[in-house]
Amino acid sequence: MDISGNTVFIPGATSGIGLALALQLHEKGNTVIIGGRRRGRLDEISATHPGLRTVEIDVTDPAAIRRASAEVIEEHPDLNVLVTMAGVMRVEDWTDPAGFMATAEETVTTNLLGTIRLIGAFIEHLRTRPTATIMTVSSGLAFAPLRATPTYNATKAAIHQLSESLRLQLVDTTVQVVELVPPAVRTDLVPGHRENESAMPLDDFADEVMTLIEAQPEAREIQVERVKFLRYGEARGDYDDVVAALNRRDRHTS
Structure with a gap:
């Protein structure tokens, strides 16, 4: 993905990582369209x-996705980058049979089906562009x-494999598939996480991501050092130690 000269749509960019990256991409000379559910927040x-464009979209609603995609493509026919940023992270207790199903279903609907x-x-439009990028967001x-978020973990693992598989299918097209892999970042993804001192400061994360995109335009994954x-x-052979350390901290990690 080139660092500039793109037309970029980022649904789920009204706050946190999405908004931080939208602002930086705009500063680099890209046309950036932000998508979100709340009209007031978009306004x-x-x-x-003022340079950012906005469109209403609810990624849990297939009809809303169809409407928004048609609007974005009609108003921005040069669109060549899609960043699938929208997502939720919810704590679940699977030892309580009545306490997790609605949360799990919401997480799958938003993170994976969205x-x-x-x-x-x-994808059909992106394949018509001379160069295009689909950037997925895993974790x-x-x-x-993380023990506290089973379905979130599962959806992000699925996003990783979806990215790997799409890359294979699109290898002979003009569409590049890039997976953004965030660590814990200080955002409002879960309550209180903005104050989590073990998480990466948001501006530091966005700065490092932009540096990596610029330095590695053909990268398959964008991985800041901390992630x-x-x-x-697993590759290093210390997977069990990693899982133990992650869950000892008992922090909610994006």
Whole structure:
């Protein structure tokens, strides 16, 4: 993925990692469209950052994805980058049979089905562009599980394999598949996480991601240094130690 000269759509970028990357991509000379559910929040972003474009989208609603994708493609026919940022992270207790199912279903619908439906809505258009990128967003927890968030971990592992598989299918097309693999980052993904001192500061994460994109335009995965502890535990042979350390901290990790 080139660092500039793109038209980028980022659903789920009204806060946190998505908004931080949207602002940096815009500063690098990209046209950036932010997607989100709340019209008021989108209007607030437009007023604060006049160069950013916005569109309403709810990735849990297939009809909303179809409407938003048609709107984005019609208004921005040069669109060549999709970043599937939208996601939720919920704590679950699977020892309570009545206490986890709704949360698990919401997580799958948002994180996994939302990503699949977004890619499905844009892939035909992206294949018409001379160069294009689908950037998926997994997590360090795709590779080492946090006890408190079983379904989140599972959806992010699925996103990793989806990315690997799509890359194989699209190898002879103009579409590049890049997987962004965040560690714990100080955002509001879960309550209180912004104050989590063991998590990576948001601006530091966004800065490092942009540096990696610029330095490695052909990268298959964007991995900041901090996520490699989780990402490569199995390859290093210390997977059990990684899982133990992660869960001793008992922090909610994105």
